[in-house]
Amino acid sequence: MFTTLLVIATTALAAVLGAVVGFGLGHLAVRPTLRRLRTELADAARQLTHDPLTGLLNRTGLRAVHTTIAASGDPQPIIVILIDLDHFKQVNDTYSHDAGDDLLTQTADRLGRLAATYGGSVARLSGDEFAAILPVRHHGITDIADRFTTAIAEPVHIDTDHGPTTVTVTASLGIAVADSTEPLEDVALHRADIAMYHAKRHGGDRHVLQLPGMTMPDREHRRGPRLRDLHRDQRGSAA
Structure with a gap:
């Protein structure tokens, strides 16, 4: 019984760790995209409120x-x-x-x-x-x-x-x-x-x-x- 619970706990922990690692890696992967989107949004906002010549x-x-x-x-x-x-x-x-x-x-x-x-x-x-x-x-x-x-x-x-x-x-x-x-x-x-x-x-x-x-x-x-x-x-x- 104890062994079964240990296996279940270990399996659950591995799943959680895997999810965390996966999320972290995914987050790292999308960071450049997020930065690019933030930059594009900032540029678009500036274009809406600023004169392009001056x-x-x-x-x-x-x-x-x-x-x-x-x-x-x-x-x-x-x-x-x-x-x-x-x-x-x-x-x-x-x-x-x-x-x-x-x-x-x-x-x-x-x-x-x-x-x-x-x-x-x-x-x-x-x-x-x-x-x-x-x-x-x-x-x-x-x-x-x-x-x-x-x-x-x-x-x-x-x-x-x-x-x-x-x-x-x-x-x-x-x-x-x-x-x-x-x-x-x-x-x-x-x-x-x-x-x-x-x-x-x-x-x-x-x-x-x-x-x-x-x-x-x-x-x-x-x-x-x-x-x-x-x-x-x-x-x-x-x-």
Whole structure:
């Protein structure tokens, strides 16, 4: 009887050990596949939230940042800056689209570093348009806007078909202060958009703070509909 029980126990133990060893070997075998899948998923997630040219966040990524801020605790004021480069089309027309992409990439690097110094995030929305979200802290809004305007206006060295050259572009900035729980695009960005168009209307190379009662300039002072304008119109929101 004792021998029978011993055989049964030994057989059961062997089966368990075999299962454990088999699972371990199987797990080791699939590790490379799991790592590859994790890498592919991370790459796919990044592609969904980042701009492929500049590496900055895209519109989806900016929404995710805003959602995180809104859900992080009590409502808090945030600074939203809409940045539109002045006369960027001239760079494309004069030096080629590749040179224009070079300019956008270098400008994006400056904006990303500057936003990070204030604990904020910046995204490329489309074309030559960027947006930043910053927390309201002890920094003055005017000082922040001045630093963004100055950083963009610094000369940029680009490669062209005729060799290296230096170009300088400016930007029109619209600034709005909103509550973190307010909708990003239909409130915060829309307010900043109105202010940005006022900066454009007055010649560019400046920043304008959105004030209560400020309305969008007449369409004759606007460049025409952009992708973001069309998307907002299709949702039925005010332009």
